[in-house]
Amino acid sequence: MSEHFILPRGDGPSLLAVDDLRVAFGEKQPVKGISFEINEGETLAIVGESGSGKSLTALSIMGLLPAGGTIAHGSIQFEGREITTLAPREARALRGGSIGMIFQEPMTCLNPVMTIGAQIIEALRQHQSLSRKAARARALELLDLVRIPDPHRRIDDFPYQLSGGMRQRVMIAVAVACSPRLLIADEPTTALDVTIQAQVLDLIDRLRRELSMAVLLITHDLGVVSQWADRVVVMYAGRKVEQARPDAMFGNPLHPYTRGLLNASPRLGDSYNYIDGPLYEIPGSISSLAGDRGCAFAPRCAHVRAGCRDAVPALATLSHGRQVACPVLLSEENRVTAVDL
Amino acid sequence: MTSVSRAARTAWRTGLHAVPTALGVVVLSFLLLQLAPGDAVDVLAGEAGSATAETMAEMRAHYGLDKPVGQRLVSYLADLAHGNLGFSPRYNMPVTQLIWDRLPGSLMLAGSALVLALIVGVALGVLMAAREGKATDRVLSVLSLIFYSVPAFWIGLMLIVLFSIKLGWLPSGGSQTIGSSATGIAAVLDQLRYMILPTVSLSLFYIAIYARLSRISMIEAKGQDYVRTARAKGLGETHILFRHVLRNALIPLTTVAGMHVGGMLGGSVVIETVYGWPGLGRLAYEAVMGRDFAVLLGILLFSSLLVIVANAVVDVLHGIIDPRVGGNDATK
Numbered sequence: 001m002s003e004h005f006i007l008p009r010g011d012g013p014s015l016l017a018v019d020d021l022r023v024a025f026g027e028k029q030p031v032k033g034i035s036f037e038i039n040e041g042e043t044l045a046i047v048g049e050s051g052s053g054k055s056l057t058a059l060s061i062m063g064l065l066p067a068g069g070t071i072a073h074g075s076i077q078f079e080g081r082e083i084t085t086l087a088p089r090e091a092r093a094l095r096g097g098s099i100g101m102i103f104q105e106p107m108t109c110l111n112p113v114m115t116i117g118a119q120i121i122e123a124l125r126q127h128q129s130l131s132r133k134a135a136r137a138r139a140l141e142l143l144d145l146v147r148i149p150d151p152h153r154r155i156d157d158f159p160y161q162l163s164g165g166m167r168q169r170v171m172i173a174v175a176v177a178c179s180p181r182l183l184i185a186d187e188p189t190t191a192l193d194v195t196i197q198a199q200v201l202d203l204i205d206r207l208r209r210e211l212s213m214a215v216l217l218i219t220h221d222l223g224v225v226s227q228w229a230d231r232v233v234v235m236y237a238g239r240k241v242e243q244a245r246p247d248a249m250f251g252n253p254l255h256p257y258t259r260g261l262l263n264a265s266p267r268l269g270d271s272y273n274y275i276d277g278p279l280y281e282i283p284g285s286i287s288s289l290a291g292d293r294g295c296a297f298a299p300r301c302a303h304v305r306a307g308c309r310d311a312v313p314a315l316a317t318l319s320h321g322r323q324v325a326c327p328v329l330l331s332e333e334n335r336v337t338a339v340d341l
Numbered sequence: 342m343t344s345v346s347r348a349a350r351t352a353w354r355t356g357l358h359a360v361p362t363a364l365g366v367v368v369l370s371f372l373l374l375q376l377a378p379g380d381a382v383d384v385l386a387g388e389a390g391s392a393t394a395e396t397m398a399e400m401r402a403h404y405g406l407d408k409p410v411g412q413r414l415v416s417y418l419a420d421l422a423h424g425n426l427g428f429s430p431r432y433n434m435p436v437t438q439l440i441w442d443r444l445p446g447s448l449m450l451a452g453s454a455l456v457l458a459l460i461v462g463v464a465l466g467v468l469m470a471a472r473e474g475k476a477t478d479r480v481l482s483v484l485s486l487i488f489y490s491v492p493a494f495w496i497g498l499m500l501i502v503l504f505s506i507k508l509g510w511l512p513s514g515g516s517q518t519i520g521s522s523a524t525g526i527a528a529v530l531d532q533l534r535y536m537i538l539p540t541v542s543l544s545l546f547y548i549a550i551y552a553r554l555s556r557i558s559m560i561e562a563k564g565q566d567y568v569r570t571a572r573a574k575g576l577g578e579t580h581i582l583f584r585h586v587l588r589n590a591l592i593p594l595t596t597v598a599g600m601h602v603g604g605m606l607g608g609s610v611v612i613e614t615v616y617g618w619p620g621l622g623r624l625a626y627e628a629v630m631g632r633d634f635a636v637l638l639g640i641l642l643f644s645s646l647l648v649i650v651a652n653a654v655v656d657v658l659h660g661i662i663d664p665r666v667g668g669n670d671a672t673k
Contacts, residue, residue: 064572096575103573108566113588113663122584123574158664174574 015040015214016061016182017077023056023065023238024072031056032238033074038182043208043215045229045246047222047261051286053238054218058184060084061216062101063091079181097127100175104187106167110159116143116170117155120177127178142173145210146203165196172203179211186218201228222265226250231321234258237286237296240315243323254324256301257282295326303328348657355653359646366645367421367638371414374634380406381430381632404430417638426642427635431628436639439624444643446516447620450613451605453536454544459598461544462551467587469552470559481552489549497542497615504538511538514617539616543609547601554597558590565589592663599655603648 016038023031031053038044046054059065061076063083076084083094095101103109111119120139124130130138136155143151146169159167168188175183185204189197205228208215217229225232226246234242234255242255253259260282284300294309295301301308305328313325324330382400386392401407405416420427426436465481472478488496505513516535517528562568563586571581610622617623621640628636659666 062573064569092575092577094575095573101573103566103570105566109570111567111585112665122576126575160665174570
């Protein structure tokens, strides 16, 4: 296995600390208090299904919540500095400067009427005082860095002339143009072909090492998590339900939702046509905006007990920074011993 | 593909298309105009009041109006091939010269109205989009709806009432002070004064259209993913507005404005009549009333050529604004 199991990267100094973040849209709170830290140089994955609040969490860090959304509570500290209360000017210096972000849809995230070079140069010149010529030279370097073949020919191309994978590479070049400390990747491969996904994630991981940045990887793809993340946060209905190292999580999921997710993933060795039975699915659907009493997963949970619907279960912290918000499974003693896998 | 080679290709293609189009316009118009009762001689005779059947027949023979339709069409087309648009019985001068005399007035009016409409319309649209849903947006939306629905001649008359009659600031009609001996800058300024009211009346309708169109396309563009990307780069709002939002919002506007170039020449018939502006529109109106079909055909031909040229220009502009248009090298 790779080296980080011996020397976990997650043990570096903290780069980003999110504490009890709540995002509100009027009366509704799609993010209901989430806390996590990202250490320098590590890849933290946030997993969860659509509507779990993972993208809103990422956008809060960028200060790019959609219209109507506000940070109702909590703090976000980046390099020890509170960034939720920054003046617009300072926030802009952070965006694209110290924190870069790439999005899910490379087809629509690039401006269709500007050349890709112009879009990279624009980001460079916003944060660094470069001459046009120097910025163009740097843009060529960046295109080379993200492995766009023949950058000299490609730099004056428009986005429509590139494939989806190429566009996502350009997006990555834009995001890392100013050597950010943190790269937020919001479902960076969801819209891409499976064969391209691995290439893009490999690229992000290589850049993480070369540029010594941390990566916040938002995804719903557990395969991605197992291969590229140092730590995983599982979100459900706006809250963190479990946090673990991938190997621990895959080996021994402690929250019923995490278990459900793992069971719902197809596995190598399963018959292709599910002759032995259909692929497991978690019953019901997410209702993050429903009543706030009790565990949000209780209506869909196979292990639900009487107490589950009364109060939101607290996050219990176990060894190695592992956290889980389900007292029911934890109380099963045989599991507690297995936690430290 | 560079925009120069694109422009050259468009010019070539336009030239190829222009000939059959113009020919079709001329033949169709010629035949349609035969359906109108009476001819130029009827009108001239009616105005003279003392014409006899013999003099009328003589005049028809003189202007070639006594020949069968087919023969007249062929001889008209033959003349056209030599660049001769015929002769106007009413004005007693060649049609080509008539049109050349009136063309600058029309182009100036339509051109200035289009430029004014684009500048003011886009500015208002940007303002409305920025204040979406607020009082400014609401008031401007209602105003633009009013100017969109009110007919141009009524606006023209009301402007005359207000600025010429009540306030006495601007002349009510014509194109320059009669008997003015001003030269140089003074003459230009004098003409500008006469242009203001017709230009404004003609452009108000288009201002309303462009304001509403640019408002909606600005709002749409603002919600696009690439605008979020621009924010994620840390760009300033003004930069985002002009480089990312406006640039994309202008694409539908060029299409619509391009189609209006032809319409504006037509629309100026009313305005030119209201303000006594010496342009093609008024000439066309007078030609219809005088059954002066040679003039009318010439104007129709000219207008169709203008529309063809305007479309070609818009085509080229479109390619510059939106690189996706006409780029057939999508996948290299």
